Amino acid sequence: MNTKVKIAGVEFKNPVMTASGTFGSGMEYSDFVDLNRLGGVVTKGVANVPWQGNPVPRVAETYGGMLNAIGLQNPGIDVLIERDLPFLAQFDTRVIVNVCGKSVEDYLEVVERLGDTEVDMLEINVSCPNVKEGAIAFGQKADCLYDITSRIKKKAKQPVIMKLSPNVTDITEMAKAAEAAGADALSLINTLTGMKIDIHRRTFALANKTGGLSGPAIKPVAVRMVYQAAHAVKIPVIGMGGIGSAEDAIEFLLAGASAVAVGAMNFVNPYATVEVAEGIETYMRKYGIEDVAELIGGVKE
Amino acid sequence: MSKQKATAIVAEQRRIAPDIYDMWLLTDLAKEAYAGQFIGVYPKDGARLLPRPISICEADREGGRLRIVYRIAGKGTEEFAGWRSGQSVEILGVLGNGFPIQAAGGKQAVLMGGGIGIPPMLQLAKELKAAGGEPIIIAGYREGQLFLKKDLEQYGKVYVATEDGSAGIKGNVLTVMEQEGLAAEVIMACGPMPMLKAIKAYGAEKQIDAYLSLEERMACGVGACLGCVCKTTHKDGHSHVNNARICTDGPVFEAREVDI
Numbered sequence: 001m002n003t004k005v006k007i008a009g010v011e012f013k014n015p016v017m018t019a020s021g022t023f024g025s026g027m028e029y030s031d032f033v034d035l036n037r038l039g040g041v042v043t044k045g046v047a048n049v050p051w052q053g054n055p056v057p058r059v060a061e062t063y064g065g066m067l068n069a070i071g072l073q074n075p076g077i078d079v080l081i082e083r084d085l086p087f088l089a090q091f092d093t094r095v096i097v098n099v100c101g102k103s104v105e106d107y108l109e110v111v112e113r114l115g116d117t118e119v120d121m122l123e124i125n126v127s128c129p130n131v132k133e134g135a136i137a138f139g140q141k142a143d144c145l146y147d148i149t150s151r152i153k154k155k156a157k158q159p160v161i162m163k164l165s166p167n168v169t170d171i172t173e174m175a176k177a178a179e180a181a182g183a184d185a186l187s188l189i190n191t192l193t194g195m196k197i198d199i200h201r202r203t204f205a206l207a208n209k210t211g212g213l214s215g216p217a218i219k220p221v222a223v224r225m226v227y228q229a230a231h232a233v234k235i236p237v238i239g240m241g242g243i244g245s246a247e248d249a250i251e252f253l254l255a256g257a258s259a260v261a262v263g264a265m266n267f268v269n270p271y272a273t274v275e276v277a278e279g280i281e282t283y284m285r286k287y288g289i290e291d292v293a294e295l296i297g298g299v300k301e
Numbered sequence: 302m303s304k305q306k307a308t309a310i311v312a313e314q315r316r317i318a319p320d321i322y323d324m325w326l327l328t329d330l331a332k333e334a335y336a337g338q339f340i341g342v343y344p345k346d347g348a349r350l351l352p353r354p355i356s357i358c359e360a361d362r363e364g365g366r367l368r369i370v371y372r373i374a375g376k377g378t379e380e381f382a383g384w385r386s387g388q389s390v391e392i393l394g395v396l397g398n399g400f401p402i403q404a405a406g407g408k409q410a411v412l413m414g415g416g417i418g419i420p421p422m423l424q425l426a427k428e429l430k431a432a433g434g435e436p437i438i439i440a441g442y443r444e445g446q447l448f449l450k451k452d453l454e455q456y457g458k459v460y461v462a463t464e465d466g467s468a469g470i471k472g473n474v475l476t477v478m479e480q481e482g483l484a485a486e487v488i489m490a491c492g493p494m495p496m497l498k499a500i501k502a503y504g505a506e507k508q509i510d511a512y513l514s515l516e517e518r519m520a521c522g523v524g525a526c527l528g529c530v531c532k533t534t535h536k537d538g539h540s541h542v543n544n545a546r547i548c549t550d551g552p553v554f555e556a557r558e559v560d561i
Contacts, residue, residue: 024525028549031303031523044527050541057518059528061377064348066520073527075541215350267521268343268350270306270393 001284002291003277005039005258007236008159008184010120012039012094012259015292016249016277019240019263020045020098020123020163021070022214025084026091032270037277039259040094043084045125047100048109050076054130060196060205065215065242066264067194069130069208072100077113085117096161100125100135104148108155115157122158124149127165127190129212139165139190142177149181159184161238164229166218167193171225172232179233186229187238187261189222214264216242223255230256230297244272246279253280253292254299304396304523305330306343311388312366318446320373321417322382323358330394331367334360336425337399337491337514337553340367341522343391344377352393353377354519354548356491358420358449359427370420370449396522397552400425400489400512402432408486410434412457413474413500415441415492419449421514425489426456437483439474441492475499485509489553494561501556511556517547524549532560 003014017040023029026041035041053073060067074080080097088095097119101107111122126139126148138148139162149162162178164171166189175186191212196205222241230237239257243249244265252260265272280292289295309328317323330340334357341352359368373379384390400421410429414422419440429436436457440450445467453459460477461469470477473496477483485507490500491514504511517529530544534557537545543560545551 022521022526028521028523028525032305044525052542052544053527053530056528056530058530059351059518059520059526061349061351064350066350068520068526068528070527073530073540073542073544075539079541264350264520267352267526270304270523 001281003281003284005292007238007258008121010094010159014039014277014280015253015259016273016280017096017238017259017261018042018266018273019261020125022263022266025080026088027084029266029270033274035091035093037274038093039277040096040120041088042096042098042123042261043080044074045072045098045100045128046074046077046080046110047072047102048077048106050074055207057206058208060211062194062196062213063217065213065217067196067206067211067213068191069206069211071130071208072128072135074100077110081113081117085119089118094120096121096123098123098125098163100128104151107148107152111152111155115155119158121161122156123161123163123187124152125163127163129165129167129191129193129210130208136165136167139174140168142173145174146177146181149178149183153182161185161187163190164188165190166221166225172228175229175232179235183235185236185238186233187240188229189218189225189241192218192221214242216244216265218242219248223251226252226257227255243276244268246276246283249276249280250283250295253295254297256297258296304394306391306393308389309367309392311384311386311390313386314384316382317370318448321370321448322373323368323370324381324384326367326369326390326392327365328367328392329365330392331360331365332362334362334367334395335399336402336428337421338395338397339552340369340395341393342369342381343393344380345390346380349377351520352522354396354522356421356514357424359424372417393522397548398550400514400553402428404510404512405429405434405487405489406432409484410436410487410489411478411483411485412436412438413441413488413490413492414438415474415496416443418490418492418514421491423449423452426453430456437485439477441474441496442468473499475503488512490514498561501561504556512553513556513559514552515547515554515559515561516552519548522548533558534560
């Protein structure tokens with residue numbers, strides 16, 4: 001039975017990764033899961049310099065999901081290179097670094113710094129809804145997305161994944177723009193912009209007023225967008241959005257994702273990533289599937 | 302034992318004041334639980350995803366039992382209040398860094414608990430007494446429902462403050478310090494933010510070390526999501542900005558470390 005998948009020439013032992021921002025740099029969850037069991041670890045978004053992030057409250061639970069407005073707090077690329085990458089290098093798993101910035105130059109600086117490291121792939125965050133400058137501003141207009149993608153591709157030494165926002169009118173237009181600009185893969189969906197109001201205090205639940213909705217509540221939207229994107233482009237798509245079980249993950253694979261990532265559900269079940277990887281094997285045995293590739297895009301039309 | 306998500310059994314639960322519940326859980330996590338640490342308790346309702354952070358009121362390490370005393374603050378804790386003996390429940394723990402017992406060595410410790418910040422003072426008083434101390438405990442209540450007062454009296458002299466003056470001294474924990482003429486050499490506290498701010502100012506004025514247990518909206522509970530940060534006076538080693546994670550760098554901080 002083969003669970004390996006290849007994305008932009010990089011081989012993953014299984015199609016299960018972590019979604020950026022929900023898994024730190026792997027250290028926090030290594031108390032719970034053996035990182036060697038994962039296809040890849042995607043680190044929390046990192047910028048060229050440390051970012052403070054947003055004021056608290058930064059998180060709020062909603063029905064079947066949660067809102068967050070962390071605001072991409074991160075210690076900056078120096079700390080990631082000095083502390084987090086050596087930690088992750090101890091494990092037999094692929095390392096994908098999520099990159100964020102306020103300007104194109106910020107992104108390029110991080111991408112260049114990572115060029116000299118052992119990082120396997122870069123994921124470019126053009127879809128965080130919680131910061132005022134950068135991030136989603138680059139990911140909501142096809143021409144902006146094309147521009148930043150092509151500029152990053154010129155500098156990047158590793159394959160580039162563009163992480164797309166669901167907060168757009170037509171996901172296929174964005175997917176095609178990233179592909180046309182040379183992206184090696186896509187990942188989606190980032191969170192959906194949402195809001196929660198405390199009716200007793202008459203205040204916003206989040207200090208940022210709006211936040212990104214994640215968790216099982218967004219899964220059907222994510223499956224639909226992954227299906228649309230995967231059918232609009234030839235480059236591989238990494239699917240995410242509410243995945244907490246192997247059943248969830250297999251839906252994304254069948255919709256056309258070449259790999260999947262577990263995000264908010266790590267908070268609900270810190271063992272979720274490994275359970276998803278094991279559950280995919282169980283499913284493959286049950287249905288006599290020899291190669292996980294048979295599942296990718298395998299939904300009957 | 303590292304952190305884990307584990308199944309615990311509800312040993313017993315009762316209501317001890319309006320909206321305040323006292324629950325004992327059978328769990329091996331008790332073996333490594335210390336004063337000021339907390340556990341995440343998961344609602345069974347699958348639509349409510351996140352573990353609720355609840356401080357440890359008592360840890361019976363030999364018996365493998367944890368006691369939590371919590372207030373109904375929403376639908377999640379409302380569900381917990383309906384749990385019966387024998388039910389199995391999911392918890393995440395043990396989380397956070399507790400109170401530094403050694404910091405009270407040879408000093409007069411005054412423990413200050415306000416409202417639902419009173420419960421962790423019980424395990425703390427127990428540990429301080431076991432370490433040879435004689436803690437003074439000040440419990441601040443909203444009104445005269447003096448939950449846990451008798452429990453606390455096993456481990457130290459207890460003073461009571463109530464906001465409405467229906468029991469003890471009318472006022473707050475610091476009113477008690479003043480009116481009873483108490484002197485602290487180290488303060489350990491848990492309670493609402495205005496109380497903690499006042500204690501920080503009091504400690505600074507009197508030059509007393511004060512250890513404060515903070516609270517914030519949390520998601521992961523293990524330091525990954527950066528949801529529950531508090532402003533710190535210095536850049537901390539993890540974030541490299543002035544934001545410490547309450548769940549893993551805290552919840553207990555020395556008052557000078559935090560900008561509250």
